[in-house]
Amino acid sequence: xxxxxxxxxxxxxxxxxxxxxxxxxxxxxxxxxxxxxxxxxxxxxxxxxxxxxxxxxxxxxxxxxxxxxxxxxxxxxxxxxxxxxxxxxxxxxxxxxxxxxxxxxxxxxxxxxxxxxxxxxxxxxxxxxxxxxxxxxxxxxxxxxxxxxxxxxxxxxxxxxxxxxxxxxxxxxxxxxxxxxxxxxxxxxxxxxxxxxxxxxxxxxxxxxxxxxxxxxxxxxxxxxxxxxxxxxxxxxxxxxxxxxxxxxxxxxxxxxxxxxxxxxxxxxxxxxxxxxxxxxxxxxxxxxxxxxxxxxxxxxxxxxxxxxxxxxxxxxxxxxxxxxxxxxxxxxxxxxxxxxxxxxxxxxxxxxxxxxx
Numbered sequence: 222x223x224x225x226x227x228x229x230x231x232x233x234x235x236x237x238x239x240x241x242x243x244x245x246x247x248x249x250x251x252x253x254x255x256x257x258x259x260x261x262x263x264x265x266x267x268x269x270x271x272x273x274x275x276x277x278x279x280x281x282x283x284x285x286x287x288x289x290x291x292x293x294x295x296x297x298x299x300x301x302x303x304x305x306x307x308x309x310x311x312x313x314x315x316x317x318x319x320x321x322x323x324x325x326x327x328x329x330x331x332x333x334x335x336x337x338x339x340x341x342x343x344x345x346x347x348x349x350x351x352x353x354x355x356x357x358x359x360x361x362x363x364x365x366x367x368x369x370x371x372x373x374x375x376x377x378x379x380x381x382x383x384x385x386x387x388x389x390x391x392x393x394x395x396x397x398x399x400x401x402x403x404x405x406x407x408x409x410x411x412x413x414x415x416x417x418x419x420x421x422x423x424x425x426x427x428x429x430x431x432x433x434x435x436x437x438x439x440x441x442x443x444x445x446x447x448x449x450x451x452x453x454x455x456x457x458x459x460x461x462x463x464x465x466x467x468x469x470x471x472x473x474x475x476x477x478x479x480x481x482x483x484x485x486x487x488x489x490x491x492x493x494x495x496x497x498x499x500x501x502x503x504x505x506x507x508x509x510x511x512x513x514x515x516x517x518x519x520x521x522x523x524x525x526x527x528x529x530x531x532x533x534x535x536x537x538x539x540x541x542x543x544x545x546x547x548x549x550x551x552x553x554x555x556x557x558x559x560x561x562x563x564x565x566x567x568x569x570x571x572x573x574x575x576x577x578x579x
Contacts, residue, residue, distance in 0.1 A: 225269050231422055237269075239386060251365065254380060255388060262422070263368040275291075300329045324363055332362070333362055334364070412510060413509070413511055416507070448563030452560070452561075455560035462552060481551065482542055527563070538551050
């Protein structure tokens with residue numbers, strides 16, 4: 222683990238302030254629900270809270286980061302700080318039973334035993350019901366922190382027994398500055414990543430540490446050229462792209478590591494920007510700001526209704542992927558639908574006939 226104190230967390234000042242106030246009153250709820258999109262600091266804040274609660278030398282409501290208790294948590298050797306993650310795609314009943322067995326004993330060395338349930342919405346129905354009984358009869362010295370994207374994905378009875386703390390997407394400028402300073406990207410590249418991360422620092426880091434920036438242009442070139450294809454060619458293109466994305470390979474070679482979900486995010490950002498451009502929205506709101514002038518030109522070949530419908534279709538395809546439907550069929554069907562909706566006047570190709578905005 223990383224040495225993550227409150228002072229090390231980017232943004233989320235409101236959530237931090239609330240938690241510091243609760244600690245100062247020394248009346249800790251036994252369960253918290255941290256909600257927000259992935260990558261905005263929920264798990265890091267859970268660790269920071271555990272460190273602050275058990276720190277031997279706390280400073281202004283924050284952990285010192287160097288005492289024996291802090292070092293154990295950072296080193297992953299603290300028996301009273303546990304992180305429960307999905308095994309595969311689910312948190313199962315056996316994991317909850319193991320947790321409940323440990324709760325029958327007092328914390329070994331810390332003031333509080335802190336248990337963090339990452340992606341708590343991944344609990345199976347059996348696991349959720351078993352955990353609910355634990356929440357209904359909490360034992361002293363134990364604090365549960367559930368992280369989830371949306372509270373609606375959890376049992377209402379679990380949500381009602383937790384103190385909810387909301388985590389907001391980080392401002393684009395904040396992510397841009399951090400990525401540029403900490404990862405050495407140019408301001409232009411950092412701004413691209415920050416815009417496409419949609420306020421998630423975790424997602425931005427994944428982009429930086431992969432070949433994302435290089436592949437993004439190819440993905441955009443493909444979707445930008447789709448309206449020019451005749452119906453007969455669109456069918457072949459849909460099949461080809463679907464097969465490539467099925468294997469997580471968007472270039473036709475092996476081992477690219479990018480699958481349908483990532484590509485669909487980029488396609489949605491493109492159609493979203495086209496919609497904004499068509500509606501004469503501010504360039505500052507574009508996710509793909511480096512193609513602002515091209516987006517304005519290309520949007521002239523579309524109408525607002527069809528662009529809005531295109532964004533809706535991509536959203537629906539993403540939900541289908543979450544439900545583990547056949548990714549190749551989802552992408553194939555989506556490409557054909559987008560092709561049918563696209564304006565018949567071929568748009569300007571932003572990667573050959575246009576020039577990038579500096």
